[in-house]
Amino acid sequence: MDLKTVLADARTIAIVGCSPRAFQTSHRIAQYLQEAGYRIVPVNPYHEEILGEPCYPELQAIPDDVALDIVNVFRRAEFTEGVVHDAAERAGQTGRTPVIWTQLGVHSPAAQEAAEAAGLPYVASRCIMVDHRMLIG
Numbered sequence: 001m002d003l004k005t006v007l008a009d010a011r012t013i014a015i016v017g018c019s020p021r022a023f024q025t026s027h028r029i030a031q032y033l034q035e036a037g038y039r040i041v042p043v044n045p046y047h048e049e050i051l052g053e054p055c056y057p058e059l060q061a062i063p064d065d066v067a068l069d070i071v072n073v074f075r076r077a078e079f080t081e082g083v084v085h086d087a088a089e090r091a092g093q094t095g096r097t098p099v100i101w102t103q104l105g106v107h108s109p110a111a112q113e114a115a116e117a118a119g120l121p122y123v124a125s126r127c128i129m130v131d132h133r134m135l136i137g
Contacts, residue, residue, distance in 0.1 A: 060089065060090055081108055081111040
């Protein structure tokens with residue numbers, strides 16, 4: 001999979017585990033992506049809005065008309081497989097196949113296997129902001 005193409009073609013990125021606190025990595029990266037022109041969709045069950053965008057408690061709560069291109073995961077590695085299953089279920093409902101992008105330290109082999117079984121492209125343990133800066137500018 002060509003990461004430059006994935007990032008260039010993407011328009012909407014779900015940020016699973018997005019924090020409202022500016023000092024948190026998930027918040028800073030979501031803000032960077034937003035400023036780079038992407039629509040971000042925060043996913044965090046404890047907040048109604050982050051960075052001026054509606055926040056959803058889970059991927060299934062995001063309206064079906066919101067086409068997710070990337071699901072960027074900021075949850076601990078043991079939760080990543082569940083996020084993949086949620087993304088696969090949503091993909092089955094919407095017909096859109098998002099790329100699962102796991103941040104550094106978030107990758108799990110079980111999640112990658114689940115993504116491959118569901119036909120979801122999987123990016124393991126890479127910082128989307130660093131890759132965007134290097135590949136897109």
